[in-house]
Amino acid sequence: MSVKQILADVTDELRACFTGLKEEELQDLEKAILAARRVFVAGAGRSLLMIRGMAMRLMHMGFTAYVVGETVTPAIEPGDLLIIASGSGSTGTLVEIARRCRKAGAELALITTRPSSPIGELADLIVQVHAATTKVENGKEKTIQLGANTFEQSVLLIGDSVVIDIAGRDGGLDAKNAELMKRHANLE
Numbered sequence: 001m002s003v004k005q006i007l008a009d010v011t012d013e014l015r016a017c018f019t020g021l022k023e024e025e026l027q028d029l030e031k032a033i034l035a036a037r038r039v040f041v042a043g044a045g046r047s048l049l050m051i052r053g054m055a056m057r058l059m060h061m062g063f064t065a066y067v068v069g070e071t072v073t074p075a076i077e078p079g080d081l082l083i084i085a086s087g088s089g090s091t092g093t094l095v096e097i098a099r100r101c102r103k104a105g106a107e108l109a110l111i112t113t114r115p116s117s118p119i120g121e122l123a124d125l126i127v128q129v130h131a132a133t134t135k136v137e138n139g140k141e142k143t144i145q146l147g148a149n150t151f152e153q154s155v156l157l158i159g160d161s162v163v164i165d166i167a168g169r170d171g172g173l174d175a176k177n178a179e180l181m182k183r184h185a186n187l188e
Helices: 003-019 023-035 045-060 092-104 118-122 149-170 173-183
Strands: 039-043 065-067 081-085 107-112 125-128
Touching: 003 149, 023 081, 023 107, 023 125, 023 149, 039 045, 039 092, 045 065, 045 081, 045 149, 081 092, 092 107, 092 118, 107 118, 107 149
Parallel strands: 039 065, 039 081, 081 107, 107 125
Antiparallel strands: none
16 A cells, blocks of 8 residues: 555545544534633644644634643633543543543533543533444444544544634634734744
């Protein structure tokens, strides 16, 4: 198999995965972001790497966004939103973070393959991703990729797509790109 064929197969997997997304779940996530005073994101492993991209793009668009576990991340409070990316919805550290979020009175969103998971039971809203992961045997979903790649890639692209949709609500993307560049890192 060639690398180009692998890329084509991965693209097909993502297309099939996105076909299963529910627009109302994505819209609920957007509404929660727009209503939140501050947005926090959390994940573990590669899911954390992907959800960090969403926090970065939200910051670029003028939202106050934090990554859980960073030294500059403040306490979460009522009026805030925590978005957790967890394929299994049962990663121990993330379950505890979700519990603390609920105890603090903040809203909780989950991007997952398993809505009926420990974190899913705590979540106010869920975006279900139909993708194979390393911890969940879905039966229907087959992948040519390693581990939970399809889920993790989906997290990155869902985050980007939600932010693009938010950015396009009140004007053209050219203006938003100019705004983004004002907040883009300049110490690199």
